[in-house]
Amino acid sequence: MVNEIEDAWYAELRAQYQPEHVRLLLIGESAPTDHGGTRPRNFFYADHLGYDNLYRGVVEALYDLRGLEKRSHDKRPWLRRLQDDGVFLIDLVPYPVNDVSSKKQRKAILRENVPSCIERARALNPDGIILCSSDVFDALALPLREAGLPLLHTHALSFPLGNVRDQFVADFHEAYARLGDH
Numbered sequence: 001m002v003n004e005i006e007d008a009w010y011a012e013l014r015a016q017y018q019p020e021h022v023r024l025l026l027i028g029e030s031a032p033t034d035h036g037g038t039r040p041r042n043f044f045y046a047d048h049l050g051y052d053n054l055y056r057g058v059v060e061a062l063y064d065l066r067g068l069e070k071r072s073h074d075k076r077p078w079l080r081r082l083q084d085d086g087v088f089l090i091d092l093v094p095y096p097v098n099d100v101s102s103k104k105q106r107k108a109i110l111r112e113n114v115p116s117c118i119e120r121a122r123a124l125n126p127d128g129i130i131l132c133s134s135d136v137f138d139a140l141a142l143p144l145r146e147a148g149l150p151l152l153h154t155h156a157l158s159f160p161l162g163n164v165r166d167q168f169v170a171d172f173h174e175a176y177a178r179l180g181d182h
Helices: 008-016 051-063 075-084 103-112 114-124 134-146 165-181
Strands: 026-027 087-091 128-131
Touching: 026 114, 026 134, 051 075, 051 087, 051 165, 075 087, 087 114, 103 134, 114 134, 114 165, 128 134, 128 165
Parallel strands: 026 087, 026 128
Antiparallel strands: none
């Protein structure tokens, strides 16, 4: 059985970087599990960059910061800048789902968490929303629109793994440009 709530340490960490006003809300699938590792690769974990592909993609898209070095990159100033710029990330599912091997089961978990994610997004009252993977887009795009929440793109963004990060950055730029329209 998977833990159905967000780890308290990560919820506290996320709260430290919540902007006063959320201008741009990013919604990811879930924080990843690190299998008991000592260097979490969560978006808001600032002590180590690791293999945090979503963080890398977002920072590159917003600030044109390329080639982040895992050993020397200090995330704190950039997390504070995201906070100052009104950028915040929540996850569709509040617990890790990257170990769920069945695609059918994973999609079911995503669908089960849509109502609570919509409520969390509504409570943050963002000016615009970007969904950070195709699975999240497939699960949330229509419900967000039906809820009257400001989704900034009409097609799915690829998750920013190294081999498609450039496409993620380009699609993110296109969506982010629409924020001025809202």
